[in-house]
Amino acid sequence: MPSERELEISPIVQESLIHNSRTLYNLQSLTASLFGISAGILGLESYSGFLFYLIFSLLTAVLFYLVRVAPSSLAAGKSPLDTSRYFRGPFEFWAGGLMNGLAGFILTWTLLYGLVRA
Amino acid sequence: MAQVPVQTIHRDPQLFYWILFPITIVMILTGVLRHYATVLMASAPKKLDRKTMREQRALLHGINVRGNYHVLSKPSFTARRDALITAYESGAYLKDPDARGQPPPNPMSDPSAMEGMMGMMKNQMAMIIPNTLIMSWVNAFFSGYVIMKLPFPLTVKFKSMLQAGVATKDMDPRWMSSISWYFLCIFGLQSVFNFLLGSDNAANQMAQQMTQMGPQAGQMFGPGIDPNKQFLAEAENLAVIEHHSVLDGVEQRLLEAVKV
Numbered sequence: 001m002p003s004e005r006e007l008e009i010s011p012i013v014q015e016s017l018i019h020n021s022r023t024l025y026n027l028q029s030l031t032a033s034l035f036g037i038s039a040g041i042l043g044l045e046s047y048s049g050f051l052f053y054l055i056f057s058l059l060t061a062v063l064f065y066l067v068r069v070a071p072s073s074l075a076a077g078k079s080p081l082d083t084s085r086y087f088r089g090p091f092e093f094w095a096g097g098l099m100n101g102l103a104g105f106i107l108t109w110t111l112l113y114g115l116v117r118a
Numbered sequence: 119m120a121q122v123p124v125q126t127i128h129r130d131p132q133l134f135y136w137i138l139f140p141i142t143i144v145m146i147l148t149g150v151l152r153h154y155a156t157v158l159m160a161s162a163p164k165k166l167d168r169k170t171m172r173e174q175r176a177l178l179h180g181i182n183v184r185g186n187y188h189v190l191s192k193p194s195f196t197a198r199r200d201a202l203i204t205a206y207e208s209g210a211y212l213k214d215p216d217a218r219g220q221p222p223p224n225p226m227s228d229p230s231a232m233e234g235m236m237g238m239m240k241n242q243m244a245m246i247i248p249n250t251l252i253m254s255w256v257n258a259f260f261s262g263y264v265i266m267k268l269p270f271p272l273t274v275k276f277k278s279m280l281q282a283g284v285a286t287k288d289m290d291p292r293w294m295s296s297i298s299w300y301f302l303c304i305f306g307l308q309s310v311f312n313f314l315l316g317s318d319n320a321a322n323q324m325a326q327q328m329t330q331m332g333p334q335a336g337q338m339f340g341p342g343i344d345p346n347k348q349f350l351a352e353a354e355n356l357a358v359i360e361h362h363s364v365l366d367g368v369e370q371r372l373l374e375a376v377k378v
Contacts, residue, residue, distance in 0.1 A: 009364055009371075025312075026312055029308065029309035029312050030312065030313055033309045033310065033313075044269065045270065046269070046271055047270075050270070103306040103308065103309075104308065104309035104310070107303065107305070107307065108306070109269055110268055113266075113267070113268075114265070114266035117267075
């Protein structure tokens, strides 16, 4: 964590941080629904379905990092996989999607599974 | 351990068209309707008279000076602090300086306070009424149907929740009735609303409850709060600040950064 003095010298703009988090949240909830649709069409059940969700939401986070965060973050001298230039904490970025999208994932998974298989 | 055979239930495919899709569509449309109803019902912020506005802005001024004192130089910060503390303690910014020290009026008797409560009531109503209506609608028309199978197994505990209205003892808890599809929709449709209405929509009641639990910014000037006390507390906060500036030692930092 940066100290109070460092924050005063280079302040963090709260609005931009909120905007970043909201963009990330939109992406996560939308992709979670799409993963649910694909899991339902593939007819995945129980563990394989949740595993599918876990892998693909992590993959989304990695892709988001590579495409949007990494170019300017690495140029600013941050170490690889460090998202502190744009986001509050690493946990929010890497694992937040699992929580945010789970309900949407289960909804579309159930719906498509019911339509295709059962 | 004997393998439990997978239960299959033959259902009419028409169930999807007459139960699943109507519930889903109605849920989505209600969310959209709720969003636009909230947008339309939102009362414009009330116009404050000059004195009230001055009182609130003076307090905000103090708070901002306290939060950002490090960008001010020492003499300019001291000048601001002295002026603010004097004004706060003498009550120069108060709406009616005569009412100092008297107990605040009953918030129920203040008409502006009633307005705020009415707004909250309206929001609550916009949430509760559609929910009750749709739930009773689902219960009245679609109870007792088994429509779908969850793609993941659950323990028996969930049976009473998922299969409400279907009193079958040995049925796998994975089968779900229409009312549980309704609950699934309540929790899972937020992403659909995000997609349809933008991310700061008012369509989902779950998200609204989340924000209501958070701290409310409007509470600072709420009714029943004595502004005089707020001013005195803010004066004290300002008085204890030990000033330093971001520009302290900036030459040193610059030289370190340049590194000839």
